Amino acid sequence: MKLPIFMDYHSTTPVDPRVLEEMIPYFTNDFGNAASRNHAFGWKAEEAVEHSRERIASLINCDPKEIIFTSGATESNNLALKGVAEMYAEKGDHIITCVTEHKAILDTCKRLEKLGKRVTYMAVDHYGQINLDDLRKEITDKTILISIMFANNEVGTLQHVHEIGKIAKEKGVLFHSDAVQAVGKIPVDVQAMNVDLMSLTAHKLYGPKGIGALYVRKKGPRVRLVAQMDGGGHERGMRSGTLNVPGMVGFGKACEIAQQVMPEESKRLAGLRDKLRFGIEKELDEVYLNGHPTERLPNNLNMSFAYVEGESLLMGMDDIAVSSGSACTSATLEPSYVLKALGVGEDLAHTSIRFGLGRFNTEEEVDYVMNKVISNVKRLREMSPLYEMAKEGIDLKKVQWSATTE
C-alpha cells in the first residue's frame, strides 16, 4: 500500500491512464486547430472533438450537438445562469436556487442580483434536500430559471432532480443542474429528468482539469443563451475560444469509461464507504452522519466526530488526504455553510470530516483509514476538555462559555 492515501475524490480525481493515453497524440502529432476547415490537421482535430461530444452525450442521454465545451464547471455555471438571465430578460427576472449550492452558483447569483435580478435561495431540510411544495410556491410568472444541484459536494445528498424537472416543465421554467459530482457516479439522464441545462466537468470523473461542458437543450424547449465570451463564434456561438482538443478527447474517453464501469464501480465504492462508516461507528460513540442515509452519492461519507476539532484530526492523519468542514481549514474562519444549512450546529460542523472514495481506493486503504480515524479520535478525545465534561454529565449547551478577548 502506498502512502499518502488519497480519499478526497470530490475535490478532484487523477487522470485515468487510459484517458491520458488517448490524449497524448493530440498534443504532438494531431495538434490541429479544430476550426481549421481547409486541411487535414484541422479535420483530424475536429473529428476527435466530435467523437468526444458523442461519448459525453451518450453518458447523459442527449444529442451531441447539445454539448457546449467550456473550461470547467465554474464557467458552465456562469454561462448557464448569466446567459439565461440575459437572454430571457424580457420574459422575467427571477431565479430560484438553494443555499447549499456550490459557490460558482451562489456567487454568480449574487452578481446577478447586483444587476437587478431577483434570486430566491431555498432552504434545505436536515438531509440537504429542498421541499418540492415550497419550490412550487416560489415559482412566479417572472421566474425564468431553477438551478438546483444534482448531488452536493460536501455531504453527497442527492436532490430530487426527477421531480424538480417535472415541476419546471409543468410551469414552463427552465431547469439547470450543476451535476459535477453526479455524472459518471450515478445514472444521469437529461431526457428522463427534464433537465434543460447541465454543468459537467472532466476532472471529477478521471479526466483532465481545465475542460468541462454545459449541456444546452435544443428541442422541447430550445434553450437560448447569450454568450459570455465574445470571439470566433465556436460552440454554436455560445462559447468562443480555440477548442482544447486534448482536453476534450480526455473528457470523452473518461465519459466512455465511466459509462462502462459505473454499475460495478458505484456498487464497490458504496460497499467500501459503508464498511468505513460502520467500522468507525462500531468503535466510537457520538459520531454523526451528515447528509442523507441512503439518498447520497455512493462514494461520499461525511461524519462529525463530537468533541474533536476537524483540523486537529486531519493533522493526526497526515498520510491520508480527506477534507474537513472545520473553520480552521477554510480561509474565512467560518465552518461549512453547507453543514450549517443542514442544521448541523457549529460545534459539530467544526468536527466534520468528508471522505470521498474513488476508482483507485482499495479495501486495504479503507481499513488503514478506518483504524487511523479511530485511534486519532480516541487520542484527541483524551485531550478534549469537552469530551471530559460530557462524560461527567455536563450539558455543553448550557455552559456559559467565555468570549475571547479578541
Added chain:
Amino acid sequence: MAYTDKVIEHYKNPRNVGSMDKADPNVGTGIVGAPECGDVMKLQIKINEQSGVIEDAKFKTFGCGSAIASSSLVTEWVKGKTIDEALKIKNTEIVEELSLPPIKIHCSVLAEDAIKAAITDYKKKKA
C-alpha cells in the same frame, strides 16, 4: 496549511495533558473559548501556598493543532513561575516561539487568556 516543526512536535507529543481536582483549594482552573468557535482550552495550575510558585500545570484542548501546541507550550512555561511572573506571559511570545501564522494568532490569545483565567480562579478560592 503547513505547520511549523514546533507546532507538529507539540501536537504529536503534547506536554502535561490531563486534569487535576477542580475542588483542590490549591488548584486554579481556567476554561476559555467556545465549542461554536472551534476552540476550547482548559488550563489547570497547582500552586504552592508557601512560595506562591506554580508547581504543576495540566491542559486539555479542543481545537486545531496550533491551539493544542499553544496550550501545551504554556503548561511548560508556567511551571516554576510565580503567579506574577506567569501573568506576564504575552501571546506574542507564544506566536514567536511557535512561529504561528496571522490566521492562528487567536490560538495564542486564547492560551494567554487561559493562564489569566486559571489564576483568577485560584485567587477567588483564596479570597
